[in-house]
Amino acid sequence: MASRLYEWLDSRLRLKPIGKTLLDEPIPGGASWNYVFGSATLFLFVLQAVTGMFLTMYYVPSTDHAYDTVQYIQHEVMFGWFVRGLHHWGASAIMLAIGLHMLQVFFDGAYKPPRELMWMVGIVLFLLMLGFGFTGYLLPWDQNAYWATQVGINMAGRVPIVGDLMVKVLRGGETLGALTLSRFFALHVLFLPSMIIFGIMLHLFILRRVGPAGPWDEKKAKEGSETFYPRQVYMDAVVMLGVFLIVATLAATIExxxxxxxxxxxxxxxxxPEWYFLFYYQLLKYVHGPLEPFATWILPGLFFLMLFLLPFLDRNPQRRISRRPVTLGVGMVFLVIVFGLLGISLRDLYAVPKTDPSVIRGKELVVKFACKTCHRIHGEGAAIAPDLSFVADRRPDREWHLRHFRDPQSVSPGSFMPKLPLSDRQLNDLTSYVLTLKSGV
Ligand code: HEC
Incomplete structure (x- = not known):
């Protein structure tokens, strides 16, 4: 049945030669798990496109409604939270997939002649993808979106000569506002997608014209060539499924x-900012004064220029990484710096004093047991009993408080503080909270 339909279509559309070009593409050295990152990226792009279309059904790009519509998607629309989660985690996954794809091509020397154009188109695709991340971040119109975009636009403004123009183009108006949001939305759903689809097609077209690079080891490359179908198709499909399961699990579990x-x-x-901008955010913290333009635009500008021109800067004809000490060195130093900065930045982020959950519960108990009917805390409450604003200064001892809460009279004979029916956990939480009441010096 299926084959008869295929014959019928083939006799009209002449599909066979297309199937042949698509599936019989020879891969020098055979199929390999090393080559799956490109298809993983492509798959994630399709996932972003599809989830994005669904989000657009409800999202309204106006400063009055954007935030509410995202809330609505998150809390009211059936599976809205899941689609939004897929789109959010998919965006992170795509950056990771591109990063791995680029590292594989870089360390494998696959950008070398005759594949320079494929590499250069790839760098443009990477930039467009960063553009997606930047424009998409603003759309939910929450505090983070607004102020992170403000930082990004200010950075663009530091570029000499074209800076002012770039700010105008990005912002649309005098301040970051309604015009910016419409513009970012249009870029995110119309301009960038059409550009990137063209770029992806060009990237794949070039791949088909020059063929995949294969392994650096020429002997291995000549030994056996294998067609794209079935083994590479199978490997790509397995990875796509795996990537989907990971992204779906994240979307389902982490809001x-x-x-x-x-x-x-x-x-x-x-x-x-998003994690893939964090290392750079960290770098910006270290540079001040005359070095600032260096970090805000000279360094990234040079970086992308050199990346774009890499096939022409690296004239070493060898592909084997052990024969390319300079490239290897530069690549490793870059990775060490990026991951070092990312590490420091993450450590700093998590070092932000987070209030201990026990303290939060303790604070709630103070409300529940109406402690302020007798005690004053930071100007609130009655002054019948001692002011507790800085009680931990005079009584830093945890044991004392535990005993006191269990039975006030046992440590303060004659106290009229009531003996409250507290569980051990509540005792502990109240004590944790009371111990935070200190002057901080
Ligand atoms: C009916 C009034 C009353 C209520 C309600 C009350 N206390 Fe007290 N509290 C007192 C009195 C009186 C003292 C002073 C005598 C003593 O140490 O027991 C005191 C002492 C304290 C002390 C020691 C202060 C110091 O300077 O030594 C702490 C801490 C304390 N209360 C916490 C609490 C907390 C927390 C609550 C709510 C769960 C609470 N109190 C509810 C009357 C009250």
Missing amino acids: FPLADKADPSDHSFVPV
Whole structure:
């Protein structure tokens, strides 16, 4: 049945030669798990496109509605939270997949002649992908979105000569606002997708014209060539399924929370960028004064220029990594710096004093047991009993508080503080909270 349909279609559309070109592409040295990163990236791109289309059904790119519509998608729309989760985690996954794809091509020397154009188109694709990340981040219109974008646009403004123009083009108006949001939305769903689809087609077209690079070991490459179908198709499919399962699991289990709605007047908000910009965010913290332009635009500008021109800068004809000490060295130093900065940045982020959950519960118990009917804490409450604002200064001893809460009279004979029916956990939580009440010096 299926084969008769195929024959029928083939006699009209002449499909066989196309199937042949698509599937019988020879891979020098045979199929390999090393070559799956490109297809993983492509798969994730399709996932982003599909989930993005569904999000667009509800999302409204206006400053009055953007935040609410994202909330609506998250809490009301059936599976809205899951689709949004897929789109969020898919965006992270795609950056990771591109990174791995580029590292594989870099260390394998697959960008060398005759594949220079494929590499250069690839770098453009990478830049477009960063553009997706940057424009997409603003769309939920929460505090993080607003202030992180503000930082990004300010950085663009530091570039000499074209900086002002870039800010105008990005922002659309005098301040970051309604015009910026419409513009970022249009870029995110129309301009960038059409550009990137063209780029992807070009990338694949070139791949088909020059063929895959295969292993650096020429002997191995000549030994056996294998067609794309079936083994490479199978490997790619396995990886795509694996990638989907990982992204779906993340989407199903870890919600990406919205911050408060964007408040342009709240200049105290410190935004946290996406993890793939974190290392760079860390670098910016170290440079001040005359070095600042160096970090804000000279370094990234040079980096992308050199990356783009890599096939012409690296004239070493060898592909084997052990014969390319300079490339290997530069690549390793780059990775060490990036991961070092990322590590420091993550450590700093998590070092931000997070309130101990026990303390939070203790604070709630203070409300529940109406402690302020007798005690004053930071100006609130009655002054019948001692002011507790800085009680830990005079009583830093945990044991004392535990005993006191269990039975006030046992440590303060004659106390009229009630003996409260507290569980061990509540005792502990109250004590943890009370011990935070100190002057901080
Ligand atoms: C009916 C009034 C009353 C209520 C309600 C009350 N306390 Fe007290 N509290 C007192 C009095 C009186 C003292 C002073 C005598 C003593 O140490 O027991 C005191 C002492 C304390 C002390 C020691 C202060 C110091 O300077 O030595 C702490 C800590 C304390 N209370 C915490 C609490 C907490 C927490 C709650 C709520 C769960 C609470 N109290 C509810 C009356 C009250």
